[in-house]
Amino acid sequence: MTEIEYRPRFPVDDDExxxxxxxxxxxxxxTIPWARRLERHSLTWIGAFLGDRLVGFVHVCWDGGAHGFLLDTVVDPDHQRRGIGRRLAASAIAEARDGGCEWLHVDYEARWDDFYRRCGFGATKAGLLRL
Structure with missing residues (x-):
């Protein structure tokens, strides 16, 4: 089996x-205009590739200062439970740290609590308003 390659700031294909x-x-x-959104709002993004095929993704938006926000963590269902999501999160954490962030926030549904705890995130209280 080909090894997964993790590529920061890869050229994004919106359809893919x-x-x-x-x-x-x-x-x-x-089709969502991902490339334009990422260039405008993200400190970094990372793709997990199996050969040339995108099988995972995450990105870090930020406030231009100390706070980054981990968003859109996703792994192809055919490739889940192999550590790809954790490796994506670890790569995003390292990129955020290198980019000058002091804090990395993430919000998620309760069913993902174990995953994000294994990635190093602690539980915090936060507010959410659906618009």
Missing amino acids: LSALHAKAFGSTAT
């Missing part, structure tokens, strides 16, 4: 990343 998200979250694939 949109399809990965749709497959992982069980939704209909609609």
Whole structure:
């Protein structure tokens, strides 16, 4: 089996990343302008590639200062439970630290608590407002 390669700030194909998200979250694939969003709002992004195929993704948005925000962690369902998500998170954490962030925030549904704890995140109280 080919080894997974983790590529920071890779050239994003909007269709490919949109399809990965749709497959992982069980939704209909609609092309999202990922490349434009990432360039504008993200400190970094990391793709997990099996050969030339994108099988995982995460990115870090930030406030331009001390705070980064881990977003859109996703792994193709056919490749889950192999440590790809944890490796993506670890890569994002290192990139955020190298980018000058002092804090990295993440929010998630309760079912992902064990995953994010294994990635080194502690539980905090936070507020959420659906708009």
